[in-house]
Amino acid sequence: MHIVDGALAPEVLIGGAALAAAGIGLGLKSLPAEKMPAAGVLSAAFFVASLIHVPIGPSSVHLIMNGLAGLVLGWAAFPALFVGLLLQAVFFGFGGLTVLGVNTVNIALPAVIVFYLCRRGIASSSPAVAAVWGAAGGGLAIALTTGFVAISLALSGEEFVPAAKLVFFAHIPVMAIEALVAGAAVALVRRVKPELFVTFAAALSKGAPS
Amino acid sequence: MGHFVSAERRALRDTGAARRTLLQGVDPRSRILAAVLFAVVIVALHDMALLGIGLGAALLMMLTARLPALPTLKRMATMDTFIIFLIAMLPFTVPGDPIFTVFGFAATWQGLWQALEIALKANAIILALMALVGSMEPVTLGHALSRLRAPEGLVHLLMFTVRYVDVLRGEYLRLRQAMKARGFRAGTNLHTFRSLGYLVGMMLVRAIERSERILAAMKCRGFTGRLPLLDELAFCRRDAVFAIGLLAFLASLIAAQTVSPA
Structure with missing residues (x-):
């Protein structure tokens, strides 16, 4: 899902970096010092979650869970996922440097969109309805991410359009898996610790200064 | 996507590079x-x-x-x-x-x-x-990054993440071991997806509970929202x-x- 250096046009790189900077700025605004440890530990948790492999037949895919990150962190998903991508690039050699902005937007913007679309649903009084909204959010986030990856490639040149289409269709099973896993995760959190979903949403609605 | 660098054997805090090298001395x-x-x-x-x-x-x-x-x-x-x-x-x-x-x-x-x-x-x-x-x-x-004027909040987030990736990974491995002890084997089926979903959910619950204890401990030591950088x-x-x-x-x-x- 990560795009590497050298593939994208300079305009796309600069646009991505500008959007990422704006998103990170908004995310940090929603993070008062009180919430920093929670955001940091959750960011680490999502980093570890992305190391989990799910078998698909003979192959396997790793989880991304950006939809769930959006539901839990709101706008703070932007800086949290950026930190994850930065660490992956620097220490695991995964992704790239000039594409960091584009990759951040492709992963974190769907998270924020899912946050706005599904946060009411996962607060539903029925845990089953909440789980369904969680699954919808998890699947939608991956669909949006692959869509954004395809757009970033297509904007960079005609020759990438077939590859961009392939990326999208190849990820349909991943969307289904992410949806099921995210739905189950929401179901568990609703039963064990429902406050998890309001920790960051509350900070945002108050508009707490950083 | 496909395969992630599978189960990083080295911890994030241990970069594997020798301490004193030509490059290590550079700012x-x-x-x-x-x-x-x-x-x-x-x-x-x-x-x-x-x-x-x-x-x-x-x-x-x-x-x-x-x-x-x-x-x-x-x-x-x-x-x-x-x-x-x-x-x-x-x-x-x-x-x-x-x-x-x-x-x-x-x-x-x-x-x-x-x-x-x-x-x-x-x-x-x-x-x-x-x-x-x-x-x-x-x-x-x-x-x-902090000395290069990166936003303070971002630097704090990075430091917290780096500090707790290993801790959460330990948490993950313990949960995974408990699942294995109960006969869980990952496959391409609904049971696997649901179990892994519960696993991720449990990690998030443990993460937020840990963060509450961290915040309490930091406040106890006079945390004001700033992390002093000593070097x-x-x-x-x-x-x-x-x-x-x-x-x-x-x-x-x-x-x-x-x-x-x-």
Whole structure:
């Protein structure tokens, strides 16, 4: 899902970096010092979650869970996922440097969109309805991410359009898996610790200064 | 997507680089800026020979940083498996002079060159990034970013994440072991997806509960929302030599690019 250096046009790189900077700025605004440890530990948790492999037949895919990150962190998903991508690039050699902005937007913007679309649903009084909204959010986030990856490639040149289409269709099973896993995760959190979903949403609605 | 660097054996806090090397002595801020500059210049190049020199320079940096060569190159190869489909398709989608045809699709020289160009750029940049920045302690990276005027909140988030990735990984492995003890085997079925979902949910619950204890402990010690950074970074002669050497190298790459007819 990560795009590497050298593939994208300079305009796309600069646009991505500008959007990422704006998103990170908004995310940090929603993070008062009180919430920093929670955001940091959750960011680490999502980093570890992305190391989990799910078998698909003979192959396997790793989880991304950006939809769930959006539901839990709101706008703070932007800086949290950026930190994850930065660490992956620097220490695991995964992704790239000039594409960091584009990759951040492709992963974190769907998270924020899912946050706005599904946060009411996962607060539903029925845990089953909440789980369904969680699954919808998890699947939608991956669909949006692959869509954004395809757009970033297509904007960079005609020759990438077939590859961009392939990326999208190849990820349909991943969307289904992410949806099921995210739905189950929401179901568990609703039963064990429902406050998890309001920790960051509350900070945002108050508009707490950083 | 596909395979992530499977189950990182080394912890994030242990970068595997030897402590005292030629590069370790260079100011971390210079190394971050160097990696960024290197990436920007490499992305802007188009000449295949110059990109080859760039990749060579990145390999040299890797050796200078004394990163373990084999694991590092393996990691780079893992990244290559991600882009292989993109690169493999390019010869067929870029119009130009055909080399051969597969099932009626013509592969073109122009497409092949473009694919090669992307592969060279991606590998050179990621290798230089791992050598220059990946060889420092993650905490040092946080400090250096802070000194480079990165937003304080972002630096704090980075430091917290780096600190707790290992802790959460331990948490994950314990949960996974408990699942294994109860006979869980991952497969392509609904039971697996639900179990892994519960696993992720449980990790989040444990993370937020841990963060409550962390906040309480930090407040107890007078946390005011600032993390004092104790080390002082000073720009010294070694840094100047490093900076001048790198700038000269990058400038000559750009000069060669402008002069070359392509």
